[in-house]
Amino acid sequence: MGEVRVRKIQEFIKQEVSAMLLREIKDPRVGFVTVTDAKITGDLREATVYVSLYGSPEEKRATLQVLRQSAGYFRTAVGKRLGIRYAPSITFAEDTSLDYGMKIDRLLRDVEKKE
Template sequence: MSNVRADRVGEQIKKELADLLAREIKDPRVQFVTVTGVDVTGDLQQAKVFVTVLGDEEDREKTLQALQKARGFIRSEIGNRVHLRKTPEISFAFDESIDYGNRIERLLRELNEEEK
């Protein structure tokens, strides 16, 4: 039962965080960021936010640093918007699934070209 609640809270956090990033965060390092997922622990104490960033590795690192710096503000705003008794601690991580998918697609294309 708690997994259903954690998933629901994760979706709420994802929605509110996407709005926050688009409207409230003024740091120039936070541009072209997409929230791809939020994993919330069953006890609702921790939330790991997965993001993608348009740009190179340096842009990704700068963006993650800016998000970590704004974590307190983000957590406070999420708490006000989601109305939880205790707002989860938030951490950010880069979602590598898109890079992984692109790599697989490239490898499949190369294999297909070799067969021809």
């Protein structure tokens, strides 16, 4: 596949999953979720959607579990909207880069206060 096409499909999946989470998913177990990235294989068969989760560890775990259980719904909906022959299977993964960045920022502030 062309690299440009893969990047466009990744961006489309990211936008569509984000829109579905905002407008269509009404499960009360789903907390505050932000889609941060989407990666798709070169053959367009498998996609990984990275989400940033907010809340307590239990809320994060419950939200991620609900997202993983509803991956079939997302696959069907994205496949219909994308209009390609095979809809990619969607896997959800937690993006912890924001937590890591906040931890580094806190450590830097602590060092600055000590000096």
